[in-house]
Amino acid sequence: MPRDLRIWLGGGFILLLIxxxxxxxxxxxxxxxxxxxxxxxxxxxxxxxxxxxxxxxxRDVLSRLIYASRVALTVAFVAATLACLLGTMxxxxxxxxxxWWDRVISRLIDIWMAFPPVLLSILLVAVLGSxxxxxIAAIVVIDWTRFARVVRAEAQQQARLEYAEAATALGMGRGxxxxxxxxxxxxxVVLVLLSLEMGIAVIVEAxxxxxxxxxxxxxxxxxxxIAEGRQIIYQAWWVxxxxxxxxxxxxxxxxxxxxxxxxxxxxxxxx
Amino acid sequence: xxxxxxxxRALSAIVTLLGVMVIVFVLVRVVPGDPISMMIAPxxxxxxxxxxxxxxxxxxxxxxxxxxxxxxxxxxxxGTSISLKxxxxxxxxxxxxxxxxxxxxxxxMALVWGTFIALVSTHLQGTWAQRFIDNFNGVMLxxxxxxxxxxxxxxxxxxxxxxxxxxxxDPTIDAGLYTQFYLIEGLLRLKLAFVWDVxxxxxxxxxxxxxxxxxxxxxxxxxxxxxxxxxxxIVLARIKxxxxxxxxxxxxxxxxxxPALALTGVQFTFLIGGTVITERIFSYPGxxxxxxxxxxxxxxxxxxxxxxxxxxxxxxxxxxxxxxTAWLNPRLRHA
Numbered sequence: 038m039p040r041d042l043r044i045w046l047g048g049g050f051i052l053l054l055i056x057x058x059x060x061x062x063x064x065x066x067x068x069x070x071x072x073x074x075x076x077x078x079x080x081x082x083x084x085x086x087x088x089x090x091x092x093x094x095x096r097d098v099l100s101r102l103i104y105a106s107r108v109a110l111t112v113a114f115v116a117a118t119l120a121c122l123l124g125t126m127x128x129x130x131x132x133x134x135x136x137w138w139d140r141v142i143s144r145l146i147d148i149w150m151a152f153p154p155v156l157l158s159i160l161l162v163a164v165l166g167s168x169x170x171x172x173i174a175a176i177v178v179i180d181w182t183r184f185a186r187v188v189r190a191e192a193q194q195q196a197r198l199e200y201a202e203a204a205t206a207l208g209m210g211r212g213x214x215x216x217x218x219x220x221x222x223x224x225x226v227v228l229v230l231l232s233l234e235m236g237i238a239v240i241v242e243a244x245x246x247x248x249x250x251x252x253x254x255x256x257x258x259x260x261x262x263i264a265e266g267r268q269i270i271y272q273a274w275w276v277x278x279x280x281x282x283x284x285x286x287x288x289x290x291x292x293x294x295x296x297x298x299x300x301x302x303x304x305x306x307x308x
Numbered sequence: 309x310x311x312x313x314x315x316x317r318a319l320s321a322i323v324t325l326l327g328v329m330v331i332v333f334v335l336v337r338v339v340p341g342d343p344i345s346m347m348i349a350p351x352x353x354x355x356x357x358x359x360x361x362x363x364x365x366x367x368x369x370x371x372x373x374x375x376x377x378x379x380x381x382x383x384x385x386x387g388t389s390i391s392l393k394x395x396x397x398x399x400x401x402x403x404x405x406x407x408x409x410x411x412x413x414x415x416x417m418a419l420v421w422g423t424f425i426a427l428v429s430t431h432l433q434g435t436w437a438q439r440f441i442d443n444f445n446g447v448m449l450x451x452x453x454x455x456x457x458x459x460x461x462x463x464x465x466x467x468x469x470x471x472x473x474x475x476x477x478d479p480t481i482d483a484g485l486y487t488q489f490y491l492i493e494g495l496l497r498l499k500l501a502f503v504w505d506v507x508x509x510x511x512x513x514x515x516x517x518x519x520x521x522x523x524x525x526x527x528x529x530x531x532x533x534x535x536x537x538x539x540x541x542i543v544l545a546r547i548k549x550x551x552x553x554x555x556x557x558x559x560x561x562x563x564x565x566x567p568a569l570a571l572t573g574v575q576f577t578f579l580i581g582g583t584v585i586t587e588r589i590f591s592y593p594g595x596x597x598x599x600x601x602x603x604x605x606x607x608x609x610x611x612x613x614x615x616x617x618x619x620x621x622x623x624x625x626x627x628x629x630x631x632x633t634a635w636l637n638p639r640l641r642h643a
Binding site: 156159162163263270271285288 | 324328331332451454455458462466467473584585588589599602603615619
């Protein structure tokens with residue numbers, strides 16, 4: 038059992054979010070889309086039943102917050118996992134197979150990283166149009182290099198160790214060594230990166246929905262709520278504050294979980 | 309740097325730029341969703357649509373479109389913006405100074421703030437204050453600019469309304485400027501009230517962009533300075549009786565500056581990328597804000613112009629950083 042508090046706090050918060058997202062209809066006090074134009078921009082506690090107030094269309098902020106965790110977590114898990122799979126595969130191939138594979142993949146990573154992420158995401162969203170699929174595609178296309186770079190270096194190092202040589206001497210095939218010997222030893226690093234990447238994905242999704250390039254505006258998102266709160270900030274600060282704080286805590290949770298895992302899984306740092 | 313190094317750097321920059329151009333052109337041409345269909349009035353006839361298509365050159369074969377486009381781009385002609393119905397180059401040149409001034413201010417703030425953090429933290433090494441500063445820096449490092457910006461809006465714009473949170477200057481002040489470089493021209497012509505107003509509008513977005521960079525600079529500079537502080541020549545300086553502040557500034561900082569500066573250059577491109585979202589948060593009229601509108605409106609000519617503009621800026625920054633690192637580090641000067 039890890040004794041690091043960061044793992045428990047970070048992981049606990051994320052678990053709480055997952056429960057919120059899955060059980061949103063049970064937890065949320067109101068329908069996140071239901072408008073009540075008689076009760077617009079009510080401050081928290083001003084009207085019974087609306088714990089975190091209402092927005093400019095009289096929708097319940099707390100319920101929208103809860104429902105919005107669905108989009109955030111979907112993007113976090115799907116985009117980060119896909120980026121992880123793509124990056125890890127290419128990184129393993131480059132690091133373990135070496136030679137021609139390594140030359141091509143390393144060159145690709147270099148070129149990719151020379152291209153500023155902002156330009157790439159502007160272009161991608163312009164081409165694919167706005168929507169959840171473009172958000173996910175943008176994250177995968179931009180961030181696979183984070184995994185590929187680290188996994189390549191790690192696999193290269195592992196391949197030089199005695200156990201890999203022993204496996205070769207025993208007559209194991211390259212594919213078997215790659216997946217049964219190298220991969221399990223690279224996995225801890227990948228897990229750490231995955232957690233950090235999920236935090237990045239949550240932010241990217243929030244930014245894109247903030248500027249109106251993510252899901253359509255009738256699906257509640259933290260970024261969309263923040264954008265609305267920015268518009269009416271002088272009348273209703275709570276529409277901005279609650280999603281902003283939630284976003285911050287979520288990113289922090291993924292970060293802390295990642296950092297905690299890094300120390301827990303690395304036997305060198307643990308001592 | 310020797311002439312051949314400069315030449316090969318310039319060549320590789322040109323190749324990169326060409327690559328960006330081809331990617332931009334190809335990506336934008338495969339766009340699903342016809343920009344023309346968004347422009348036509350309901351009930352337009354087939355010939356009206358074709359006329360419009362021809363006007364934007366969308367009826368030619370793709371390779372011809374590329375050659376025409378390439379020639380035009382070399383002449384600085386990016387065509388007409390579909391959403392703003394104006395020459396793309398004119399629009400960009402009008403907005404670019406705002407972004408350049410903001411990025412420059414943010415970079416300056418990041419350098420000053422990051423160096424300050426590193427100096428104080430190194431000076432106080434081993435005290436509770438140093439641990440506090442380092443932990444605070446760690447938080448700064450983890451918080452993305454998007455969250456900084458909105459927090460500033462909330463705290464300094466609304467809760468304690470000290471600073472304006474949107475626009476570039478007070479629209480009621482007419483400074484009668486000739487250029488869009490508000491800050492530079494205002495300073496040169498000594499319109500100090502106007503400069504103060506422009507600066508007030510720039511502080512929060514510049515802080516937003518500079519905080520993550522300042523945190524990186526602070527951490528790297530501090531780590532390098534800690535390495536330097538145990539070197540023999542520092543010990544010698546101590547024995548010679550130089551004051552610790554003088555050692556810190558004259559010996560440690562000077563020798564730790566090179567790696568920190570090289571890193572700053574790499575990170576500066578991220579800062580420029582950060583203009584896109586920061587300008588949006590503060591309704592700041594620069595090219596980043598423009599880029600988001602262009603994507604929302606699917607304004608292809610404008611997107612192309614903006615992406616190439618950003619590309620040129622990124623390449624220019626990289627070359628400047630290369631040159632500066634080489635100049636500061638004598639071992640690289642002849643490499």
